[in-house]
Amino acid sequence: MISGCMIHVCLMPDVPMTFISGKLQFAPDVAMDELEKEGSVNECEGIKEKPNKFKEIFEESCTTLKDLFHRCMDIRQILMCPINIYLGIEIGFLYSELTRAFASCIKGVSQIGICTIINALANGTMCYFGGRLMGRIGLRWFLAFAFIGDMAIYSVCAAWVPTEATSWLVYLIFISLGVTGGCWSLLVPNLYAEAFKENRELSYTMWSSLFAIGFTLQFAWSTLLCVRDKIYVQLGLLVLTVLSVAILRRRMKRNIEI
Structure with missing residues (x-):
């Protein structure tokens, strides 16, 4: 940059x-x-x-870093950290583990492209129709749907013993993860828009930075942990994500009532 x-x-x-x-x-x-x-x-x-453009850029960068530091101390941003990092880890899990440990090992390397395509189609479809659905059922039930969906996906990945007769489950896992990924992609910007109405631009910068941290973390431990251990870590982070979002929304509701 x-x-x-x-x-x-x-x-x-x-x-x-x-x-x-x-x-x-x-x-x-x-x-x-x-x-x-x-x-x-x-x-x-x-x-x-x-004008001295270097000086202007330096001053703007220092101001932005100062604002980011103050934002990191905000309790709202602290509660939003788990969902951002989790989303980055989930996307990293899709491309680093599902394609390698499931698609290529069970269906063959030639099926990786097909699995990635159906995942992207499911994600795009959910993003297109999910906004209207979230407007009708509310953000709370939308979050519950994404939570239950990811819990089911991780449970299947951890307990499934692949056989030739059940190899079709690979496609179902990719489709399901695309649907829940679309849900998370809609939840995060809506939560930021509700929590940080005063400075959304800075909030989206934090969102991108934390997402990159989660994505990098997934690839960093790719060779250090086995797939099952990564699934357990992501299950724990998923629970922490839902709890932090619930606390955040509770605090926002209390502030509105006051």
């Missing part, structure tokens, strides 16, 4: 500023006498001195 900002600053062309029709506008590569002939220039203050 920092290197991208530096490249942007270095390659950004210098654009002179002029007062055109009483408003400060950009006038790149346009001779001032030509603009005066057209009668469009009422006042010209000349080319302004180029």
Whole structure:
């Protein structure tokens, strides 16, 4: 990100500023006498001195980091951490473990693409229709559906002894995880919108950062833990996620009543 900002600053062309029709506008590569002939220039203050972009970027970065630090101390953000990290771990589990330990080992490497496609289709379908469903049944029941669905998926993955007759369950697992993944993708932004109405942009930055932490964590322990141990860890984190969201919504409801 920092290197991208530096490249942007270095390659950004210098654009002179002029007062055109009483408003400060950009006038790149346009001779001032030509603009005066057209009668469009009422006042010209000349080319302004180029600001120190490096200093501005540095100050904005420091301000953002300071705001992020204060946000990390907010009890609402602390309660939102488990669901963000869990979602990153779940997506990482899909691509690092389900494709390797289930799709390739049970159905063959050639079926990994098909399993990934049906998972994406299920996820997209749930995201499309889930918003209307959540509006009708409420966020609480939507959360309960995602919780029960993931509990069932992890239980099957931990207890299932694959055979040729039951190998079709691999497709069902990918479809089910796509449906619950769509539920979580709808729950997180709605929870952030309710909890942080004063500064949603900063909240979404925290959301992305915590999601990346969970995703990285899943791949970091990929070779250290066996699949069954990872499933147990994710079951515990799933329970913690639901409890933290329930506490958060309880606090928000109490604040509204007060």
